[in-house]
Amino acid sequence: MIDFTFTEEQDLFRKAAREFAETKIAPHVQDMEETGRSWDPVIKELGEAEMMAITIPEEYGGLGLGYTVRMIALEEIARVSVATAMMMQVGGLGIDTIILFGTDEQKEKYLPGLATGERFATVAVTEPSGGSDPKGCSTSYKKQNGHYVLNGRKCFITNSHIADTQVVLANNEDDREAYSTFILEKDMEGFEATHEEHKVGMRGCNTGEIEMKDRKVPAENLLGPEGKGMRVSMTAISESGRAGMIGCALGLHNACLEASVKFANERILYGRPISKLQAQQFKIADIKIDLEAGRLLGYRASALHDKGERAGNEYAVAKYFTTEAAQRAAKMAADIHGGYGCMEEYPVTRYVRDSFVLGPSAGTSDIMKVIVSRWALS
Numbered sequence: 001m002i003d004f005t006f007t008e009e010q011d012l013f014r015k016a017a018r019e020f021a022e023t024k025i026a027p028h029v030q031d032m033e034e035t036g037r038s039w040d041p042v043i044k045e046l047g048e049a050e051m052m053a054i055t056i057p058e059e060y061g062g063l064g065l066g067y068t069v070r071m072i073a074l075e076e077i078a079r080v081s082v083a084t085a086m087m088m089q090v091g092g093l094g095i096d097t098i099i100l101f102g103t104d105e106q107k108e109k110y111l112p113g114l115a116t117g118e119r120f121a122t123v124a125v126t127e128p129s130g131g132s133d134p135k136g137c138s139t140s141y142k143k144q145n146g147h148y149v150l151n152g153r154k155c156f157i158t159n160s161h162i163a164d165t166q167v168v169l170a171n172n173e174d175d176r177e178a179y180s181t182f183i184l185e186k187d188m189e190g191f192e193a194t195h196e197e198h199k200v201g202m203r204g205c206n207t208g209e210i211e212m213k214d215r216k217v218p219a220e221n222l223l224g225p226e227g228k229g230m231r232v233s234m235t236a237i238s239e240s241g242r243a244g245m246i247g248c249a250l251g252l253h254n255a256c257l258e259a260s261v262k263f264a265n266e267r268i269l270y271g272r273p274i275s276k277l278q279a280q281q282f283k284i285a286d287i288k289i290d291l292e293a294g295r296l297l298g299y300r301a302s303a304l305h306d307k308g309e310r311a312g313n314e315y316a317v318a319k320y321f322t323t324e325a326a327q328r329a330a331k332m333a334a335d336i337h338g339g340y341g342c343m344e345e346y347p348v349t350r351y352v353r354d355s356f357v358l359g360p361s362a363g364t365s366d367i368m369k370v371i372v373s374r375w376a377l378s
């Protein structure tokens, strides 16, 4: 049986996430835009509101609520601030990689702190050699005197300068066919967060580079089996990572719809609101149709995932659709605003800039098509 309704618990969480976003995050959005910096207590606030605890099992201090609830929470937070949702989504990806592949000891050590915001995570896979080709990764590891030593540089890393718990993919120095994933901590010797990016959008979401120089990692911080790191990182990104980006895209899309409806009802031309003009009504209809379709695709994938089924292909379809649709929605919302759509005091200009940044993270639209075509042709 197909049930398209959210549960009461999911509806309640949406309400709580919306209230959190509107009361705690909204007052800081303008400052984040102007300074490009996240507001200091963001991690603490996300932790206190239990936003980081959603997928963490109860035995490790989490809520054990699953991916649909997290997509709902991200949608509500992105509706107010995609930058904040992006930080939360990559933090959540680090958490999910540990849930999926961590040992009991690793879960006990890291998850309770990650649930409360005492710790905050990132996932570092991409390197200057190209994010679409993770096998080109040149960050290396070797085993030495009972620990691992990592060397290399990761770029475009969300939470690069604020995360204290990093899930990092590296290549075996002695066997270039083998990759492993490690849990690193900021204060382990040999770590530096270096260049910080200035992005066109999602300003206030920290993105930058991290460098590892002879970075010593205890043997027990290997995450998943040695030599299987590509599977560890890609499994998490293809499901949790893409689920997160879908939530971010849906929230931005909804913000575009709301801003368009508000402006179209308020802007008077020819003696009546422009919402009475059919050309503007049709733009609003297009935005709404894409949002409805994106939600069906996104929440179908998360529902499968919550049932314990593999949902990588469904997530790829939804990630492609929702991130592309959010870009279309932002462009149409700006068009509806006429000249005001070019003026920074209107949030729609931020939506246009933010929509450009949605695409690459967790795999570009081209890569989603590679996955979907493989699925269709199999």
Ligand SMILES: Cc1cc2nc3c(=O)[nH]c(=O)nc-3n(C[C@H](O)[C@H](O)[C@H](O)COP(=O)(O)OP(=O)(O)OC[C@H]3O[C@@H](n4cnc5c(N)ncnc54)[C@H](O)[C@@H]3O)c2cc1C
Pocket: 090, 122, 123, 124, 125, 126, 127, 128, 129, 130, 131, 132, 133, 155, 156, 157, 158, 159, 202, 207, 357, 360, 361, 362, 363, 364, 365, 366, 367, 370
């Ligand atoms: C805001 C932001 C946050 C990010 N956060 C993180 C993070 O936290 N951790 C992390 O590890 N990475 C992160 N990334 C990196 C992201 O995963 C990469 O940008 C993405 O994988 C693309 O890699 P690239 O930028 O090197 O582009 P490239 O891989 O160099 O791609 C260049 C172009 O080639 C196309 N292309 C590549 N392969 C194919 C193919 N097989 N067929 C057709 N076309 C192809 C791409 O679609 C693109 O148009 C982030 C990126 C952004 C923008």
